[in-house]
Amino acid sequence: MAVAFFYLFSAVLIASAFAVIVSRNPVHSVLFLILAFVNGAGLFLLAGAEFLAMILVVVYVGAVAVLFLFVVMMLDVDFAELRQGFSKHLPVGAAVGAVVLGELGLVALGWQSAPGAKEAAAAPIIAGVSNTAALGQVLYTKYFLFFQASALVLLTAMIGAIVLTLHHRPGVKRQKIEEQNARTRDNVIEIKKVPSRAGV
């Protein structure tokens, strides 16, 4: 049963990944990307990594792909123009790609692991400890450095995004609540006595 689902998820994943790059409409591409993510999450579930599966759906489908969809819909990117020169560079690119693919095929066919590699890489599923709890136990202890370094990477990304996009425009009228609250009748209203029949 699991094997059948493995092949189902894998086949749909590969097909949708292929559709991402060949579909003409960028919105279709993003939708296929979401399909690929969901199938990837299915594969994680089959492997017993339910936490990763949920994270993949929440972060990639829920946030990244939807954001991407908004960008594609709202920015009028001319994808036909981006594809210009595609046929010109195709022969060289295809040749390099074919060589790399052939080499990778050789690697995959002749693959052999070091003795004991499987045992070293195996992460045993401890009875009674959920996936999430097991991750929590190592994330802040064994992998503390990685956790903090990732946090710094994200901080850098945040600062970078602000530096490169935030514009301080002079002369923009912003609401200043404290000034509004500080207004009194005396300092904003000027009373002028207009004599009749004389005008201002």
Place this chain on the structure above:
Amino acid sequence: MSFSTALAHHFLPETILALGVLALILIGAWRGTRAFGLVNELAAGLLGLAILALFFGQTSEASLFEGAFVDDAFARFVKVLTLVGSLVTILMSRDYLQRAKLGNFEFPVLVVLSTIGMLLLVSADNLIALYLGIELMSLALYVVAAFDRDDARASEAGLKYFVLGALSSGMLLYGASLLYGFSGTISFDGIAKAITGAPPLGVIFGLVFVLAGLAFKMSAAPFHMWTPDVYEGAPTPVTAFFASAPKMAAVAITARIVFTAFPGIVGQWQQIVIFLAIASMLLGSFAAIGQTSIKRLMAYSSIGHMGFALVGLAAGNEAGVRGVAIYLAIYLVMTLGAFAAILQMRVEGRPVEKISDLSGLSRNNGTAAFFLAMLMFSLAGVPPLAGFFAKYYVLLAAVDAGLYPLAIVGVLASAISAFYYLRVVKVIYFDEPAPAFDHSPLSLRAVLAVSTLFVLGFWVYPAPVVEAATAAAKSLF
């Protein structure tokens, strides 16, 4: 030794910088646009403090965080170089950025964040630490490349660097995944233990991809394509940063990974490193000949110098690593000095960057002309200046290891590259004077003078650098 004391002894520079940079961000956010000067000075102070922590800290070896982080003499040596590169960049950048209306506090913050990445990279002892270090370093570099966001060339430089950097990270990760798939472990030590006898094709593939990713970061040919455009487009202090600190970290981690993860298959990685070295040295010497922009010239010069540093690595022994360490130290000083001179090239308030703008500098400003000429002689490797000894140590190691063709190509490339370095000297001394440069700030003149002094005096008293490099090389084996 308990974990916290180990942390205090061996993780102090990183802790200082990481906590300090958070404080800097707070100060910057609090004071807004006026914060640049203060944050700049504080960032320089932090980097200086980290250098002091390294100088007066532990001299023992330690492995922290379950083998993810290693602190040894090699790491400390390169960390000092990296920190010096970042510190000098920050000191030199202030005047330029303020005049270009780029005086935002984020610049020093990003430089410090990038430096933390470099320190983690230099000490990385497994594949995840390696990758996180590289990403932290590079992400900040992409942003500072495009720091002048209203300038089309700077934006192009940032984008180009980002796209190619992402590609190289992808290659590195793919190689890392192959290595993990083979050995079942991410630690360099574990990978070394798993490789017994003739390595299967998968391991060689992983090795090639990892080395290609690292060669991108140190801009060794044939992975150098981004370098000239990024160096030319980015603001000049940023170019000075690119040419100094990140190269130290990238070369250091390459040395560490080949000697700790692949000591059993020296022959496999040696041929890759030899190819990278030859290609970089030749490209660095031929492609620079036709350049008119001094920043592009320095870009090709840095590619060539990375080739020479790799010659030491190719030797594959302790003497070679010692040569690499000495080369990095001397290259750092020469490059920072040259950029201090380039940053002084400013006519009527506007920065200029053509080689012809240096015409007749000897008659406008004799001292600066002499300093720059000495640095150019040193970059070319003219004895008895420091640049000669840098090349001497790596070529000696290559000859001792029996790599005669590599050493011969090195000498030839050095002779060819002397042409364009000496052309700069000729322009400075024998051409009709161009408009004189403006009076430059003290920091730039000081950096130029100190680096020239180092270059001139190295042969008199080379012991501190050579001894530290010897100890550093010893700790890697």
